[in-house]
Amino acid sequence: MELVAFLLYALPMVWLLLILRKQIEERRNKDCYILDYECYRPGDDRMLDTRFCGEVIKRTKNLGLLEYKFLLKAIVSSGIGEQTYSPRIMFEGREENPTLDDGLVEMDEFFFDSIGKLLDRSGIPPSQIDVLVVNVSMLPCVPSLTSRIINRYKFRPDVKSFNLTGMGCSASLISVDIVRNVFKTQKNKYALVVTSESLSLGWYNGKDRSMILANVLFRTGGCAMILTNDRAVRSRSMFKLKCLVRTHHGARSDSYDCCIQREDADGKLGFHLGKDLPKAATRAFVDNLKEISPKILPVRELLRFALVSLIRKARLRSGKVGAAAAGPRPVVNFKTGVEHFCIHTGGKAVIDGIGLNLELTEYDLEPSRMTLHRFGNTSASSLWYVLAYMEAKKRLKKGDRVLMISFGAGFKCNSCVWEVVRDLEGRNVWDHCIDRYPPQTLVNPFMEKYGWINDEDPETFVVPDEIP
Numbered sequence: 001m002e003l004v005a006f007l008l009y010a011l012p013m014v015w016l017l018l019i020l021r022k023q024i025e026e027r028r029n030k031d032c033y034i035l036d037y038e039c040y041r042p043g044d045d046r047m048l049d050t051r052f053c054g055e056v057i058k059r060t061k062n063l064g065l066l067e068y069k070f071l072l073k074a075i076v077s078s079g080i081g082e083q084t085y086s087p088r089i090m091f092e093g094r095e096e097n098p099t100l101d102d103g104l105v106e107m108d109e110f111f112f113d114s115i116g117k118l119l120d121r122s123g124i125p126p127s128q129i130d131v132l133v134v135n136v137s138m139l140p141c142v143p144s145l146t147s148r149i150i151n152r153y154k155f156r157p158d159v160k161s162f163n164l165t166g167m168g169c170s171a172s173l174i175s176v177d178i179v180r181n182v183f184k185t186q187k188n189k190y191a192l193v194v195t196s197e198s199l200s201l202g203w204y205n206g207k208d209r210s211m212i213l214a215n216v217l218f219r220t221g222g223c224a225m226i227l228t229n230d231r232a233v234r235s236r237s238m239f240k241l242k243c244l245v246r247t248h249h250g251a252r253s254d255s256y257d258c259c260i261q262r263e264d265a266d267g268k269l270g271f272h273l274g275k276d277l278p279k280a281a282t283r284a285f286v287d288n289l290k291e292i293s294p295k296i297l298p299v300r301e302l303l304r305f306a307l308v309s310l311i312r313k314a315r316l317r318s319g320k321v322g323a324a325a326a327g328p329r330p331v332v333n334f335k336t337g338v339e340h341f342c343i344h345t346g347g348k349a350v351i352d353g354i355g356l357n358l359e360l361t362e363y364d365l366e367p368s369r370m371t372l373h374r375f376g377n378t379s380a381s382s383l384w385y386v387l388a389y390m391e392a393k394k395r396l397k398k399g400d401r402v403l404m405i406s407f408g409a410g411f412k413c414n415s416c417v418w419e420v421v422r423d424l425e426g427r428n429v430w431d432h433c434i435d436r437y438p439p440q441t442l443v444n445p446f447m448e449k450y451g452w453i454n455d456e457d458p459e460t461f462v463v464p465d466e467i468p
Contacts, residue, residue, distance in 0.1 A: 030229070032180045033237035033421065037225035038118040039381070039388050039429035040110045040196070042085040046220065049082045050445050056090060058463060062207045065461040068453050070209055074216045076447045079348030079369065083433075084219040084376035087200040095203040102200040103139045104148075110196055110222040111149055118224045119153070124190060126153040129226075131191035133178050135164035135171035135380055137409075138261075139198035149194065168259065169344060170408030171195060171380040173416055176227070177244050183229040190230070196222030197379035204270030211262075211270035217347060221378025221385065237421050242401065243295040244416035247288040255280040255411040277411075278353075284413035285354070285405075289332070296403070296417050297337040305332050331359050338403040338417060340390055341365070345372040345382040346407055354405060367393075370437045374430075380408070385429065389437075392430035396420045 057063065057071060088109075089095055089102045119126060132155065134145045141148075144163035149155075162178055164171055172195035179191040199218055204211050228237070249255040258274040294302060308330040334341075341364045343354050351372065355365045367389040375385050383404050390396050400420040407413050430437075 030180075030184050031231065031234075032176070032183055032241040033228050033234060034239040034241075034418070035124070035190075035226040035228050035233060035237050036118060036122045037223055037238070037384055037388075038114045038121070039385050040114045040220075040222040040224075041429045041432075042109070042220055046085045046088060046091065047082075048084050048086050048090075048219070050449050052091075053082075053446070054450060056095070059093065060096075060205060062205060063212075064207070065453070065456055065458045067207050067209070067212065071212065071216060072446060072450050072453055074213055076444065077348060078216060078444075079351070079372045079442060080217075080219070080376045081373040081442070081444055083374055086220055087198075089200045090203075095200075096205045098201050098203065100141065100201075103198045104141065106198055106200045106220070107136065107139065107145060107148070107196065110220075111145075111194065111224075112152065114222060114224040115149065115153070115192070115194065118192075118226060122226055124226055126155050128190050129155055129159060129192050130186070130189040131160045131162075131179055131182050132194075133162045133164070133175040133191065134194045135167055135175045136196050136198055137164075137166050137168055137171060137379070138202050140165045145194075149192075166409070167380070168408030168410060168412065169346060169377075169379045169382070170406040170410075170412045170414040172223070172383060173244060173404065173406055173414040174246065176241070176416065177246060177414075179227050180241060180244065183227075186229075188230040188232070189228065191227045192224065193227060194222070194224045195380045195384070197381070202271065204268065206264045206266055206268035206270060208264040208268075208270065208272075210272050210274055211264055211268075213273050214271040217377050219376030219378055221375055221381045223381040223384035225384070234421065238424060239402070239418040240421055242417040242419050243292065245288055245292040245295070245414070247284050247291065247413045248410055249280065249284050249287075249412070250410045252280075252283075252411075255283065259409040259411060278349075280411040281350070281407050281413070282353075284407065284411055285357070288405075288413040288415050292415050292417075293332060293334075293337075296401070297332065297334070301333055301336040305330055331357075334358055334403065338401040340395060340400060340402040341368075342383050342386045342390070342402050342404040343368040344406040345375075345377050345386065347377065348372065350407070366438055367395075369442065373439075373442050374433065374437070380406070382406075388428040388430055389434075391424045391426060392428055392434040394425045396424040398422050 087106045089098055132146050136145055146161040146163040167174055175193045175195060179193060183189060199220060204215055254276045258276040258280045260272050262272050263269050341360055343351055345368055351365055351368045367386045371382060371385045371389055383406055398420055402418045405415045
């Protein structure tokens, strides 16, 4: 009887312990670490200086003086310097007549440079990769780009591959989210995420201002990274994913249409950036922050913000004071939850707007500004150049948290927070120039060289044979 009584008491306890152990193991499997990453830097022969940019614009025959003035204003205010990179097709003068091979060669140069370096440095052989995710929005091809990588590096037949297109500049965090969800159901796995954009097939040779702007803003770049949920290599990893939030406003027509690939009135294909884009980005940004804030901010900051907001609303409803007297709108202090801000380099206005809304300092915005100046807007890969800048400047210390914010067509705003696993000061894509950043000025020389265009008369203007 005593044995029976013991078993009656012991068995439920053993069962509970087994359940608890299973839950702990499942929780551990949900961890997602970045083991290493590699940003791509093309050769100097593909660097876009001021003179060459002028030659490219000059040979675009559809443009007139008004388009020249518009492009000059756009590039001067863009925050982009003259050491960014462009596809090889631009230097061959064939951007108006690209072939599929041009797009594939552009991707191969990135793939086989960055992926090879990453695998060699990390010590992870291709046979150990369980998941492959590639996001390149503007180059759908058959076989897919994932198949191209699998063929080159001879991955295992059972590798799980995901090929994303059309996701825009926020695609890299979507790729990370796919890996995170795979890790929830499988233990000790390794994933390779490859993020880039193909520009060879995306050149717009019309004169619609909303579409010609993309020619000015986007530059060549890419990043490959290895992620894992194997806790045995946790000490070797660089970052641990704390949370990730995706916001998609595609149900709203104005958000869907503000950033879209389409043909212009003359049937020329390009990428349209509409006037509703700032509003769409703001709406998506606000909704995304509402969701991620409770996940990353301390309770005291959430309570402070809620209390100040209630007091301000009560004063406004009383009718005794106006909006000015009620004080400024309360702002959440994100610095109570994160130490670093990794902002998508969509343009100077994007960085300025996020900095203003989150009340960030120039120190906080420096990594994004410098990345925009040195590498330009490299689409979905731009976040990782910003992160690499922080690492090169030795800002990232163990326990620090990094907030990533990205925007993309759809319209989407995706964000996540990484925790730094160990002090980071490794060599990366910034090694060759980090000592020169930040420079004394970010003003590019385009206005100095081409400002004379603003003084020209539309009725008498003729494109000069030689650009001064």
